[in-house]
Amino acid sequence: MTPAPKTYVRPMNRWWMRHPAYRRYLLREGTSVMVAAYALFLLAGMVCLVLGETAFNLWRGFLQSPVSVIFHLAALAAFAFHAWTWFKVMPLTTPPMRFRGRPVPDRMIFRAALWAWGIASLVLLVLAMRFL
Amino acid sequence: MSQTRTIMIECLRYDPEQDQAPHYRTYEVPFTDEMSVLEGLQYIKDHLDGSLTFRWSCRMAICGSCGCMVNHQPILSCQSFLRDYYPARIRVEPLEHFPIVKDLVIDQSDFLGKLESVTPYLVPAQPLTPEDGPNLQTPRQIEDYLGYAQCINCLLCYAACPQYGLNNAFTGPAALALLARYNADSRDAGQKTRMEVVNAEEGVWGCTLVGLCSEVCPKHVDPARAINRNKINSTQDYFLRFLAPFGRGS
Numbered sequence: 131m132t133p134a135p136k137t138y139v140r141p142m143n144r145w146w147m148r149h150p151a152y153r154r155y156l157l158r159e160g161t162s163v164m165v166a167a168y169a170l171f172l173l174a175g176m177v178c179l180v181l182g183e184t185a186f187n188l189w190r191g192f193l194q195s196p197v198s199v200i201f202h203l204a205a206l207a208a209f210a211f212h213a214w215t216w217f218k219v220m221p222l223t224t225p226p227m228r229f230r231g232r233p234v235p236d237r238m239i240f241r242a243a244l245w246a247w248g249i250a251s252l253v254l255l256v257l258a259m260r261f262l
Numbered sequence: 263m264s265q266t267r268t269i270m271i272e273c274l275r276y277d278p279e280q281d282q283a284p285h286y287r288t289y290e291v292p293f294t295d296e297m298s299v300l301e302g303l304q305y306i307k308d309h310l311d312g313s314l315t316f317r318w319s320c321r322m323a324i325c326g327s328c329g330c331m332v333n334h335q336p337i338l339s340c341q342s343f344l345r346d347y348y349p350a351r352i353r354v355e356p357l358e359h360f361p362i363v364k365d366l367v368i369d370q371s372d373f374l375g376k377l378e379s380v381t382p383y384l385v386p387a388q389p390l391t392p393e394d395g396p397n398l399q400t401p402r403q404i405e406d407y408l409g410y411a412q413c414i415n416c417l418l419c420y421a422a423c424p425q426y427g428l429n430n431a432f433t434g435p436a437a438l439a440l441l442a443r444y445n446a447d448s449r450d451a452g453q454k455t456r457m458e459v460v461n462a463e464e465g466v467w468g469c470t471l472v473g474l475c476s477e478v479c480p481k482h483v484d485p486a487r488a489i490n491r492n493k494i495n496s497t498q499d500y501f502l503r504f505l506a507p508f509g510r511g512s
Contacts, residue, residue: 136278137361
């Protein structure tokens, strides 16, 4: 048997520099760090609520600080980008769907997701303004 | 007859008998509008440097032999034209993420093993003989898998997939798309045998949906879709195992 030929394997260092699609992908995945950070922030609020009125008021006071406002704006931007890019790839993750015998086009799934997102946000806003 | 211009082609060169690591060599190649990158490489081999090694066969995007990286983009060199890069110089390299055998030639054996692992052929429910007659399908049944069946094993999708580059245990786009192709075929009953490959950490779950595989596919196979749809099947399989422990084997 002939020996296996000597081959060269190129290293993967700085692989994200090789294609813009890799950087877009890392940005998409990177925004989920902000999603997790915001979830922890809300969790902290819940913990404060359990601890008592003083702790909860302290947390609410922090909400109005400039740091919190900047954090919220950054989180909103990250969430919007995350949701947008997720809706873009959503058609790839859904099972094959047909409408009147024809496959549902990707853009329909994307648009349906955007509508659902918009309506859910609106309902949340109305509820928040009604009860808070 | 179109006008002749000159383009600089920078080629990765690697001779396993001489070199410790690859290096680059630049060639001045005269070209006309109808010349592909492959024809540029053939010009180098015929007129400038006979030692340049690369694979090619059909010259019409069917055989899948001439895949390479041009300016970090995986392409079929027969399907890309020098005029589209001129006046910039182009850098031609072997497909990323595969071991280089010589110059632009990569070692495909890892992929071939993976292809074999997905049982890439029809597994009938009962053994059939020619006397059983044709195995008929409706146009709708053909539509379910025809897109995935266009794969020419050119490996551009593997060169586009950083997950495969970072961990080549990942089964990868083309093999998983072909797995989906046979699973989607109404004549096939081999889904259960393929489920082990799908469910593995190196199966569909090795994909993080970078999505470039589908963008670079010259046959529009859309492996990203095939893989991510199989994540649903894998999840169902996982939970059904708990619901019906006695009905679905171990």
